[in-house]
Amino acid sequence: MMREALAIxxxxxxxxxxxxxxxxxxxxxxxxxxxxxxxxxxFFDIHVDQVQESRSIVAAxxxxxxxxxxxxxxxxxxxxxxxxxxxxxxxLVPTNRFALYxxxxxxxxxxxxxxxxxxxxxxxxxxxxxxxxQWGPLIAVTLLGTLGYSSIGVTVSALSxxxxxxxxxxxxxxxxxxxxxxxxxxxxxxxGLLSGDIDAVVSNVVYVGAFTVIALLLSYLLFDDIVED
Amino acid sequence: xxxxxxxxxxxxxxxxxxGLNLNVEPGQxxxxxxxNGAGKSTLLKLICTLSRPSNGDAVVGGHSVLDxxxxxxKLVGVALHETLxxxxxxxxxxxxxxxxxxxxxxxKSVIDEMLSRVELLHRRNDRVGTFSRGMKQRLSIARAxxxxxxxxxxxxxxxGLDIKARGQVSSLLxxxxxxxxxxxxxxxxxxxxxxLGHRLLVLVDGALVYDKEKTAVSxxxxxxxxxxxxxxxx
Numbered sequence: 001m002m003r004e005a006l007a008i009x010x011x012x013x014x015x016x017x018x019x020x021x022x023x024x025x026x027x028x029x030x031x032x033x034x035x036x037x038x039x040x041x042x043f044f045d046i047h048v049d050q051v052q053e054s055r056s057i058v059a060a061x062x063x064x065x066x067x068x069x070x071x072x073x074x075x076x077x078x079x080x081x082x083x084x085x086x087x088x089x090x091x092l093v094p095t096n097r098f099a100l101y102x103x104x105x106x107x108x109x110x111x112x113x114x115x116x117x118x119x120x121x122x123x124x125x126x127x128x129x130x131x132x133x134q135w136g137p138l139i140a141v142t143l144l145g146t147l148g149y150s151s152i153g154v155t156v157s158a159l160s161x162x163x164x165x166x167x168x169x170x171x172x173x174x175x176x177x178x179x180x181x182x183x184x185x186x187x188x189x190x191x192g193l194l195s196g197d198i199d200a201v202v203s204n205v206v207y208v209g210a211f212t213v214i215a216l217l218l219s220y221l222l223f224d225d226i227v228e229d
Numbered sequence: 230x231x232x233x234x235x236x237x238x239x240x241x242x243x244x245x246x247x248g249l250n251l252n253v254e255p256g257q258x259x260x261x262x263x264x265n266g267a268g269k270s271t272l273l274k275l276i277c278t279l280s281r282p283s284n285g286d287a288v289v290g291g292h293s294v295l296d297x298x299x300x301x302x303k304l305v306g307v308a309l310h311e312t313l314x315x316x317x318x319x320x321x322x323x324x325x326x327x328x329x330x331x332x333x334x335x336x337k338s339v340i341d342e343m344l345s346r347v348e349l350l351h352r353r354n355d356r357v358g359t360f361s362r363g364m365k366q367r368l369s370i371a372r373a374x375x376x377x378x379x380x381x382x383x384x385x386x387x388x389g390l391d392i393k394a395r396g397q398v399s400s401l402l403x404x405x406x407x408x409x410x411x412x413x414x415x416x417x418x419x420x421x422x423x424x425l426g427h428r429l430l431v432l433v434d435g436a437l438v439y440d441k442e443k444t445a446v447s448x449x450x451x452x453x454x455x456x457x458x459x460x461x462x463x
Contacts, residue, residue: 007329011315018317085311088279089372092313093330094302228281
Protein backbone atom coordinates (compact mmCIF):
# COMPACT_ATOMS: atom_id res chain seq x y z
CA MET A 1 0.00 0.00 0.00
CA MET A 2 2.88 2.37 0.76
CA ARG A 3 4.28 1.98 -2.75
CA GLU A 4 1.03 3.17 -4.30
CA ALA A 5 0.71 6.00 -1.76
CA LEU A 6 4.24 7.19 -2.57
CA ALA A 7 3.48 7.03 -6.30
CA ILE A 8 0.41 9.25 -5.82
CA UNK A 9 2.27 11.72 -3.59
CA UNK A 10 5.20 11.77 -6.03
CA UNK A 11 2.83 12.52 -8.90
CA UNK A 12 1.28 15.40 -6.92
CA UNK A 13 4.73 16.86 -6.21
CA UNK A 14 5.74 16.54 -9.85
CA UNK A 15 2.55 18.26 -11.01
CA UNK A 16 3.05 21.00 -8.41
CA UNK A 17 6.65 21.54 -9.48
CA UNK A 18 5.41 21.94 -13.04
CA UNK A 19 2.30 24.06 -12.54
CA UNK A 20 3.07 25.81 -9.19
CA UNK A 21 -0.67 26.28 -8.71
CA UNK A 22 -1.22 25.02 -5.21
CA UNK A 23 1.77 25.97 -3.11
CA UNK A 24 2.27 29.44 -4.57
CA UNK A 25 -1.36 30.42 -3.95
CA UNK A 26 -1.15 29.06 -0.40
CA UNK A 27 2.07 30.95 0.40
CA UNK A 28 0.79 34.20 -1.09
CA UNK A 29 -2.47 33.79 0.82
CA UNK A 30 -0.65 33.26 4.12
CA UNK A 31 1.50 36.33 3.44
CA UNK A 32 -1.64 38.38 2.77
CA UNK A 33 -3.29 37.18 5.98
CA UNK A 34 -0.25 37.99 8.13
CA UNK A 35 0.05 41.42 6.48
CA UNK A 36 -3.67 42.01 7.01
CA UNK A 37 -3.33 41.26 10.71
CA UNK A 38 -0.30 43.56 10.88
CA UNK A 39 -2.14 46.46 9.27
CA UNK A 40 -5.33 45.75 11.19
CA UNK A 41 -3.54 45.99 14.51
CA UNK A 42 -1.86 49.18 13.35
CA PHE A 43 -5.22 50.60 12.28
CA PHE A 44 -6.68 50.02 15.76
CA ASP A 45 -3.57 51.41 17.45
CA ILE A 46 -2.63 48.05 18.88
CA HIS A 47 1.12 48.17 19.23
CA VAL A 48 3.27 45.24 18.10
CA ASP A 49 4.57 44.93 21.66
CA GLN A 50 1.04 44.21 22.91
CA VAL A 51 0.59 41.48 20.34
CA GLN A 52 3.96 40.00 21.21
CA GLU A 53 3.05 39.90 24.88
CA SER A 54 -0.17 38.01 24.30
CA ARG A 55 1.00 34.48 23.42
CA SER A 56 -2.59 33.44 22.79
CA ILE A 57 -3.04 36.12 20.13
CA VAL A 58 0.22 35.09 18.45
CA ALA A 59 -0.83 31.44 18.44
CA ALA A 60 -4.32 32.28 17.18
CA UNK A 61 -3.00 34.43 14.32
CA UNK A 62 -0.62 31.65 13.30
CA UNK A 63 -3.21 28.85 13.37
CA UNK A 64 -6.00 30.84 11.73
CA UNK A 65 -3.53 31.49 8.89
CA UNK A 66 -2.47 27.80 8.74
CA UNK A 67 -6.14 26.80 8.71
CA UNK A 68 -7.30 29.00 5.84
CA UNK A 69 -4.13 28.66 3.77
CA UNK A 70 -4.35 24.90 4.30
CA UNK A 71 -7.89 24.96 2.99
CA UNK A 72 -6.54 26.24 -0.32
CA UNK A 73 -4.26 23.22 -0.41
CA UNK A 74 -6.88 20.67 0.59
CA UNK A 75 -9.61 21.82 -1.80
CA UNK A 76 -7.86 20.75 -5.02
CA UNK A 77 -6.55 17.45 -3.61
CA UNK A 78 -9.49 15.55 -5.08
CA UNK A 79 -11.43 18.29 -6.87
CA UNK A 80 -8.68 18.65 -9.49
CA UNK A 81 -8.68 14.89 -10.07
CA UNK A 82 -12.45 14.91 -10.44
CA UNK A 83 -12.40 17.89 -12.82
CA UNK A 84 -9.59 16.45 -14.94
CA UNK A 85 -11.29 13.05 -15.17
CA UNK A 86 -8.32 11.29 -13.57
CA UNK A 87 -10.08 10.17 -10.41
CA UNK A 88 -11.02 6.86 -12.06
CA UNK A 89 -7.36 6.08 -12.66
CA UNK A 90 -6.60 6.49 -8.95
CA UNK A 91 -9.61 4.41 -7.93
CA LEU A 92 -8.33 1.54 -10.08
CA VAL A 93 -5.33 1.20 -7.78
CA PRO A 94 -4.94 -2.58 -7.25
CA THR A 95 -4.80 -2.39 -3.47
CA ASN A 96 -6.92 -1.02 -0.63
CA ARG A 97 -8.05 2.48 -1.64
CA PHE A 98 -6.72 3.74 1.68
CA ALA A 99 -3.46 3.98 -0.32
CA LEU A 100 -5.09 6.81 -2.24
CA TYR A 101 -5.91 8.52 1.05
CA UNK A 102 -2.34 8.09 2.31
CA UNK A 103 -0.87 9.45 -0.92
CA UNK A 104 -3.08 12.53 -0.81
CA UNK A 105 -2.40 12.91 2.93
CA UNK A 106 1.35 12.89 2.28
CA UNK A 107 1.23 15.53 -0.45
CA UNK A 108 -1.29 17.72 1.40
CA UNK A 109 0.71 17.49 4.63
CA UNK A 110 3.89 18.60 2.87
CA UNK A 111 2.14 21.54 1.20
CA UNK A 112 0.40 22.68 4.39
CA UNK A 113 3.51 22.20 6.51
CA UNK A 114 5.67 24.21 4.09
CA UNK A 115 3.08 27.01 4.14
CA UNK A 116 2.93 26.85 7.94
CA UNK A 117 6.71 27.26 8.16
CA UNK A 118 6.48 30.18 5.73
CA UNK A 119 3.78 31.72 7.92
CA UNK A 120 5.98 31.42 11.01
CA UNK A 121 8.69 33.32 9.14
CA UNK A 122 6.27 35.95 7.77
CA UNK A 123 4.97 36.51 11.30
CA UNK A 124 8.48 36.83 12.74
CA UNK A 125 9.37 39.37 10.05
CA UNK A 126 6.24 41.54 10.03
CA UNK A 127 5.60 41.46 13.78
CA UNK A 128 9.30 41.59 14.64
CA UNK A 129 8.66 38.51 16.74
CA UNK A 130 11.34 36.41 18.38
CA UNK A 131 10.36 32.78 19.00
CA UNK A 132 12.99 32.77 21.77
CA UNK A 133 14.84 29.67 20.70
CA GLN A 134 11.57 27.67 20.59
CA TRP A 135 11.93 26.86 16.90
CA GLY A 136 12.39 23.11 17.43
CA PRO A 137 9.34 22.50 19.66
CA LEU A 138 7.32 25.03 17.64
CA ILE A 139 8.03 23.15 14.41
CA ALA A 140 7.15 19.85 16.13
CA VAL A 141 3.79 21.20 17.39
CA THR A 142 3.11 22.72 13.96
CA LEU A 143 3.88 19.40 12.28
CA LEU A 144 1.55 17.49 14.59
CA GLY A 145 -1.24 20.04 14.18
CA THR A 146 -0.93 20.10 10.40
CA LEU A 147 -0.91 16.29 10.35
CA GLY A 148 -4.15 16.25 12.34
CA TYR A 149 -5.64 18.94 10.12
CA SER A 150 -4.57 17.14 6.92
CA SER A 151 -5.86 13.78 8.15
CA ILE A 152 -9.34 15.29 8.48
CA GLY A 153 -9.00 17.58 5.49
CA VAL A 154 -8.14 14.88 2.96
CA THR A 155 -11.26 12.89 3.85
CA VAL A 156 -13.41 16.02 3.72
CA SER A 157 -11.83 16.97 0.40
CA ALA A 158 -12.71 13.54 -1.04
CA LEU A 159 -16.21 13.78 0.38
CA SER A 160 -16.89 17.19 -1.14
CA UNK A 161 -14.99 16.81 -4.43
CA UNK A 162 -17.93 15.68 -6.54
CA UNK A 163 -20.51 17.94 -4.89
CA UNK A 164 -21.82 20.91 -6.87
CA UNK A 165 -21.59 23.03 -3.74
CA UNK A 166 -18.07 21.89 -2.86
CA UNK A 167 -16.70 25.46 -2.66
CA UNK A 168 -18.83 26.10 0.41
CA UNK A 169 -19.15 22.48 1.57
CA UNK A 170 -15.42 22.00 2.17
CA UNK A 171 -14.93 25.04 4.45
CA UNK A 172 -18.18 24.30 6.29
CA UNK A 173 -17.19 20.70 6.98
CA UNK A 174 -13.62 21.62 7.88
CA UNK A 175 -14.71 24.30 10.34
CA UNK A 176 -17.25 21.92 11.85
CA UNK A 177 -14.90 18.96 12.20
CA UNK A 178 -11.38 20.39 12.49
CA UNK A 179 -11.85 23.59 14.46
CA UNK A 180 -12.40 22.14 17.93
CA UNK A 181 -10.61 18.85 17.39
CA UNK A 182 -7.32 20.14 15.96
CA UNK A 183 -7.10 23.90 15.47
CA UNK A 184 -8.13 25.14 18.95
CA UNK A 185 -5.97 22.55 20.80
CA UNK A 186 -3.08 23.46 18.48
CA UNK A 187 -3.56 27.14 19.35
CA UNK A 188 -3.50 26.23 23.05
CA UNK A 189 -0.39 24.06 22.59
CA UNK A 190 1.41 26.81 20.67
CA UNK A 191 0.42 29.47 23.21
CA GLY A 192 1.60 27.18 26.00
CA LEU A 193 4.89 26.67 24.22
CA LEU A 194 5.50 30.38 23.72
CA SER A 195 4.63 31.19 27.34
CA GLY A 196 6.51 28.22 28.83
CA ASP A 197 3.40 26.43 30.11
CA ILE A 198 4.55 22.84 29.56
CA ASP A 199 1.39 21.28 31.05
CA ALA A 200 -0.76 23.09 28.48
CA VAL A 201 1.59 21.93 25.72
CA VAL A 202 1.50 18.29 26.79
CA SER A 203 -2.25 18.05 27.34
CA ASN A 204 -3.09 19.71 24.04
CA VAL A 205 -0.49 17.76 22.07
CA VAL A 206 -1.92 14.51 23.49
CA TYR A 207 -5.43 15.68 22.50
CA VAL A 208 -4.38 16.51 18.93
CA GLY A 209 -2.37 13.27 18.66
CA ALA A 210 -5.29 11.16 19.88
CA PHE A 211 -7.69 12.84 17.52
CA THR A 212 -5.28 12.39 14.62
CA VAL A 213 -5.16 8.64 15.33
CA ILE A 214 -8.98 8.53 15.45
CA ALA A 215 -9.20 10.47 12.16
CA LEU A 216 -6.75 8.07 10.50
CA LEU A 217 -8.67 5.03 11.77
CA LEU A 218 -12.03 6.42 10.62
CA SER A 219 -10.56 7.27 7.23
CA TYR A 220 -9.19 3.72 6.94
CA LEU A 221 -12.64 2.30 7.64
CA LEU A 222 -14.71 4.74 5.57
CA PHE A 223 -12.56 5.99 2.72
CA ASP A 224 -13.52 3.28 0.24
CA ASP A 225 -17.21 4.07 0.75
CA ILE A 226 -16.58 7.81 0.50
CA VAL A 227 -14.95 7.56 -2.94
CA GLU A 228 -17.28 4.82 -4.20
CA ASP A 229 -19.65 5.84 -7.01
CA UNK B 230 -12.64 -15.56 -17.19
CA UNK B 231 -15.64 -13.29 -16.71
CA UNK B 232 -19.03 -14.28 -15.33
CA UNK B 233 -21.97 -11.93 -14.79
CA UNK B 234 -24.76 -13.15 -12.54
CA UNK B 235 -27.97 -11.13 -12.57
CA UNK B 236 -25.81 -7.99 -12.65
CA UNK B 237 -27.84 -4.82 -12.25
CA UNK B 238 -27.35 -1.16 -11.52
CA UNK B 239 -29.82 1.54 -10.60
CA UNK B 240 -29.20 5.28 -10.48
CA UNK B 241 -31.73 7.03 -8.27
CA UNK B 242 -34.23 4.22 -8.70
CA UNK B 243 -33.90 4.19 -12.49
CA UNK B 244 -32.41 0.97 -13.86
CA UNK B 245 -29.25 1.40 -15.95
CA UNK B 246 -28.58 -2.34 -16.19
CA UNK B 247 -31.22 -5.04 -15.78
CA GLY B 248 -29.97 -8.36 -14.44
CA LEU B 249 -27.29 -9.31 -16.95
CA ASN B 250 -26.08 -12.92 -17.17
CA LEU B 251 -22.99 -13.69 -19.21
CA ASN B 252 -20.04 -16.06 -19.34
CA VAL B 253 -16.98 -14.94 -21.29
CA GLU B 254 -14.25 -17.48 -22.04
CA PRO B 255 -10.54 -16.57 -21.78
CA GLY B 256 -9.13 -15.13 -24.99
CA GLN B 257 -12.50 -13.97 -26.32
CA UNK B 258 -13.02 -10.52 -27.76
CA UNK B 259 -16.59 -9.47 -26.99
CA UNK B 260 -17.98 -6.38 -28.65
CA UNK B 261 -20.82 -4.72 -26.76
CA UNK B 262 -22.97 -2.62 -29.04
CA UNK B 263 -25.92 -0.44 -28.25
CA UNK B 264 -27.32 3.06 -28.52
CA ASN B 265 -26.38 5.89 -26.17
CA GLY B 266 -27.64 5.24 -22.66
CA ALA B 267 -27.94 1.49 -23.20
CA GLY B 268 -25.70 0.77 -20.20
CA LYS B 269 -22.44 -0.13 -21.97
CA SER B 270 -20.19 2.18 -19.96
CA THR B 271 -22.03 1.31 -16.75
CA LEU B 272 -21.34 -2.38 -17.39
CA LEU B 273 -17.60 -1.77 -17.79
CA LYS B 274 -17.51 0.38 -14.65
CA LEU B 275 -19.18 -2.37 -12.64
CA ILE B 276 -16.73 -4.99 -13.89
CA CYS B 277 -13.65 -2.88 -13.09
CA THR B 278 -15.05 -1.98 -9.60
CA LEU B 279 -15.38 1.75 -10.33
CA SER B 280 -19.05 1.37 -9.52
CA ARG B 281 -20.85 -1.04 -7.17
CA PRO B 282 -23.68 -3.25 -8.47
CA SER B 283 -27.16 -2.61 -7.12
CA ASN B 284 -27.89 -6.32 -7.51
CA GLY B 285 -26.12 -9.44 -8.72
CA ASP B 286 -22.38 -9.91 -9.07
CA ALA B 287 -19.54 -9.98 -11.59
CA VAL B 288 -16.75 -12.51 -11.19
CA VAL B 289 -13.42 -11.80 -12.89
CA GLY B 290 -10.83 -14.57 -12.91
CA GLY B 291 -12.66 -16.22 -10.01
CA HIS B 292 -12.82 -13.02 -7.94
CA SER B 293 -16.09 -11.29 -7.10
CA VAL B 294 -16.29 -7.52 -7.58
CA LEU B 295 -18.29 -7.39 -4.33
CA ASP B 296 -16.12 -9.59 -2.13
CA UNK B 297 -12.68 -9.22 -3.67
CA UNK B 298 -12.45 -5.92 -5.59
CA UNK B 299 -8.70 -5.54 -5.05
CA UNK B 300 -7.99 -8.86 -6.78
CA UNK B 301 -10.32 -7.88 -9.61
CA UNK B 302 -8.42 -4.62 -10.09
CA LYS B 303 -5.18 -6.57 -10.36
CA LEU B 304 -6.60 -8.45 -13.34
CA VAL B 305 -8.21 -5.68 -15.38
CA GLY B 306 -6.89 -2.91 -17.60
CA VAL B 307 -9.38 -0.16 -18.34
CA ALA B 308 -9.71 2.60 -20.93
CA LEU B 309 -12.81 4.71 -20.37
CA HIS B 310 -14.33 7.75 -22.07
CA GLU B 311 -12.11 9.85 -19.83
CA THR B 312 -8.52 9.15 -20.79
CA LEU B 313 -7.41 9.17 -17.10
CA UNK B 314 -4.28 10.99 -18.27
CA UNK B 315 -2.64 14.00 -16.62
CA UNK B 316 -2.41 16.84 -19.13
CA UNK B 317 0.55 18.48 -17.35
CA UNK B 318 2.62 15.30 -17.36
CA UNK B 319 4.42 13.98 -20.42
CA UNK B 320 3.36 10.77 -22.15
CA UNK B 321 6.23 8.87 -20.52
CA UNK B 322 5.53 10.36 -17.08
CA UNK B 323 1.88 9.31 -17.31
CA UNK B 324 2.82 5.73 -18.12
CA UNK B 325 5.53 5.71 -15.42
CA UNK B 326 3.06 6.94 -12.82
CA UNK B 327 0.43 4.33 -13.68
CA UNK B 328 3.11 1.61 -13.82
CA UNK B 329 4.14 2.48 -10.25
CA UNK B 330 0.51 2.57 -9.18
CA UNK B 331 -0.08 -0.86 -10.71
CA UNK B 332 3.17 -2.28 -9.35
CA UNK B 333 4.54 -3.19 -12.77
CA UNK B 334 7.90 -2.26 -14.27
CA UNK B 335 8.32 1.45 -14.97
CA UNK B 336 11.74 1.04 -16.56
CA LYS B 337 12.45 3.29 -19.51
CA SER B 338 12.69 0.36 -21.92
CA VAL B 339 9.22 -0.91 -20.91
CA ILE B 340 7.66 2.56 -21.17
CA ASP B 341 9.32 3.17 -24.52
CA GLU B 342 8.09 -0.20 -25.78
CA MET B 343 4.49 0.73 -24.87
CA LEU B 344 4.85 4.16 -26.47
CA SER B 345 6.33 2.55 -29.53
CA ARG B 346 3.36 0.16 -29.82
CA VAL B 347 0.97 3.11 -30.01
CA GLU B 348 3.40 5.08 -32.20
CA LEU B 349 3.94 7.84 -29.68
CA LEU B 350 7.60 7.26 -28.89
CA HIS B 351 8.57 10.43 -30.74
CA ARG B 352 6.29 12.38 -28.36
CA ARG B 353 7.43 10.66 -25.14
CA ASN B 354 8.62 13.91 -23.52
CA ASP B 355 5.74 16.10 -24.65
CA ARG B 356 2.96 17.04 -22.29
CA VAL B 357 -0.29 15.19 -22.90
CA GLY B 358 -2.10 18.54 -22.96
CA THR B 359 -0.50 19.19 -26.35
CA PHE B 360 -1.80 15.91 -27.84
CA SER B 361 -4.70 15.50 -30.24
CA ARG B 362 -7.78 13.52 -29.17
CA GLY B 363 -6.59 10.50 -31.16
CA MET B 364 -3.14 10.58 -29.58
CA LYS B 365 -4.64 10.77 -26.11
CA GLN B 366 -6.89 7.84 -26.97
CA ARG B 367 -3.92 5.73 -28.08
CA LEU B 368 -1.95 6.67 -24.98
CA SER B 369 -4.97 5.80 -22.85
CA ILE B 370 -5.08 2.36 -24.42
CA ALA B 371 -1.33 1.95 -23.82
CA ARG B 372 -2.00 2.87 -20.17
CA ALA B 373 -4.76 0.27 -19.97
CA UNK B 374 -2.41 -2.38 -21.34
CA UNK B 375 0.38 -1.73 -18.82
CA UNK B 376 1.36 -4.94 -17.08
CA UNK B 377 -0.47 -7.09 -19.66
CA UNK B 378 -3.82 -7.38 -17.81
CA UNK B 379 -5.81 -10.60 -18.13
CA UNK B 380 -8.99 -8.68 -18.92
CA UNK B 381 -9.10 -5.52 -21.03
CA UNK B 382 -12.15 -3.28 -20.76
CA UNK B 383 -12.25 -0.63 -23.46
CA UNK B 384 -15.03 1.94 -23.71
CA UNK B 385 -15.36 2.99 -27.35
CA UNK B 386 -11.63 2.79 -28.03
CA UNK B 387 -12.08 3.76 -31.68
CA UNK B 388 -13.91 7.02 -31.12
CA GLY B 389 -11.90 9.99 -32.34
CA LEU B 390 -9.39 7.85 -34.20
CA ASP B 391 -8.52 8.17 -37.87
CA ILE B 392 -8.21 5.09 -40.10
CA LYS B 393 -4.49 4.68 -39.44
CA ALA B 394 -4.92 4.93 -35.68
CA ARG B 395 -7.82 2.46 -35.82
CA GLY B 396 -5.51 0.00 -37.52
CA GLN B 397 -2.91 0.50 -34.78
CA VAL B 398 -5.45 -0.08 -32.02
CA SER B 399 -6.82 -3.17 -33.83
CA SER B 400 -3.27 -4.55 -34.02
CA LEU B 401 -2.82 -3.92 -30.29
CA LEU B 402 -6.02 -5.80 -29.53
CA UNK B 403 -5.01 -8.69 -31.77
CA UNK B 404 -1.68 -8.86 -29.94
CA UNK B 405 -3.41 -8.72 -26.54
CA UNK B 406 -5.73 -11.59 -27.53
CA UNK B 407 -2.74 -13.58 -28.81
CA UNK B 408 -1.10 -13.00 -25.40
CA UNK B 409 -4.15 -14.58 -23.75
CA UNK B 410 -6.12 -11.49 -22.71
CA UNK B 411 -9.91 -11.40 -22.68
CA UNK B 412 -11.30 -8.20 -24.17
CA UNK B 413 -14.63 -6.47 -23.70
CA UNK B 414 -15.04 -3.38 -25.78
CA UNK B 415 -17.98 -1.14 -26.46
CA UNK B 416 -18.77 0.35 -29.86
CA UNK B 417 -21.51 2.15 -31.75
CA UNK B 418 -20.72 0.95 -35.26
CA UNK B 419 -22.11 -2.58 -35.89
CA UNK B 420 -19.89 -3.16 -38.92
CA UNK B 421 -16.74 -2.28 -37.01
CA UNK B 422 -17.98 -4.35 -34.10
CA UNK B 423 -18.59 -7.35 -36.34
CA UNK B 424 -15.15 -7.08 -37.92
CA LEU B 425 -13.40 -6.94 -34.56
CA GLY B 426 -15.31 -9.28 -32.29
CA HIS B 427 -15.43 -13.00 -31.69
CA ARG B 428 -18.72 -12.54 -29.93
CA LEU B 429 -21.38 -9.89 -30.44
CA LEU B 430 -23.53 -8.53 -27.64
CA VAL B 431 -26.21 -5.88 -27.90
CA LEU B 432 -27.48 -3.89 -24.95
CA VAL B 433 -30.73 -1.96 -25.23
CA ASP B 434 -32.17 -0.05 -22.27
CA GLY B 435 -29.89 -1.90 -19.87
CA ALA B 436 -30.96 -5.37 -21.05
CA LEU B 437 -28.90 -7.85 -23.03
CA VAL B 438 -31.04 -8.45 -26.12
CA TYR B 439 -28.51 -10.18 -28.37
CA ASP B 440 -25.64 -12.57 -27.73
CA LYS B 441 -24.15 -14.56 -30.60
CA GLU B 442 -20.79 -15.87 -31.75
CA LYS B 443 -19.67 -14.06 -34.88
CA THR B 444 -19.48 -17.37 -36.73
CA ALA B 445 -23.22 -17.85 -36.21
CA VAL B 446 -24.25 -14.79 -38.23
CA SER B 447 -23.19 -13.05 -41.42
CA UNK B 448 -22.03 -9.45 -41.37
CA UNK B 449 -24.97 -8.20 -43.40
CA UNK B 450 -27.54 -10.06 -41.30
CA UNK B 451 -26.03 -8.81 -38.08
CA UNK B 452 -26.06 -5.19 -39.23
CA UNK B 453 -29.70 -5.53 -40.29
CA UNK B 454 -30.68 -7.18 -37.01
CA UNK B 455 -28.79 -4.53 -35.04
CA UNK B 456 -30.59 -1.72 -36.83
CA UNK B 457 -33.93 -3.33 -36.03
CA UNK B 458 -33.00 -3.81 -32.35
CA UNK B 459 -31.84 -0.25 -31.94
CA UNK B 460 -34.61 1.15 -34.08
CA UNK B 461 -37.18 -0.67 -31.98
CA UNK B 462 -36.17 1.42 -28.98
CA UNK B 463 -36.81 4.77 -30.71
